[in-house]
Amino acid sequence: MNGQSIIAGLLMVLMAAAGCTTKSSARRQAAEAFAAGQNQAMQTLASQGPEVIVLGPVRHSRVPWEEGLTLAEAIDAADYTGMRDPRSIVLRRAGEVVEISVRDLLRGTANPPVLPGDVVEIRR
Numbered sequence: 186m187n188g189q190s191i192i193a194g195l196l197m198v199l200m201a202a203a204g205c206t207t208k209s210s211a212r213r214q215a216a217e218a219f220a221a222g223q224n225q226a227m228q229t230l231a232s233q234g235p236e237v238i239v240l241g242p243v244r245h246s247r248v249p250w251e252e253g254l255t256l257a258e259a260i261d262a263a264d265y266t267g268m269r270d271p272r273s274i275v276l277r278r279a280g281e282v283v284e285i286s287v288r289d290l291l292r293g294t295a296n297p298p299v300l301p302g303d304v305v306e307i308r309r
Contacts, residue, residue: 253298
């Protein structure tokens with residue numbers, strides 16, 4: 186062995202002893218940590234159960250979903266805090282957007298059921 190290979194070998198031993206990692210090892214560790222964090226987040230969401238998200242002037246933006254929950258019940262459960270009736274209500278579901286007439290909702294003629302994952306946006 187020549188002097189350079191001995192030095193290179195000693196450097197590798199020292200790096201291993203010092204806890205240095207290679208780029209590929211660091212990437213692997215980062216990917217494993219990311220996957221573990223994603224799994225934990227999914228477990229937390231799953232343990233909370235299905236919900237409907239209500240955006241706008243409300244006290245509780247996350248409303249637990251249950252069978253038969255209607256739009257009016259979801260808004261009531263979210264505790265609407267507006268001083269006046271909303272200007273508009275938008276229901277977003279699986280990429281579709283439907284505007285609900287506030288007047289019809291208040292009359293009871295438009296009160297669709299909401300599903301888990303729906304987003305209700307109340308606009309002032």
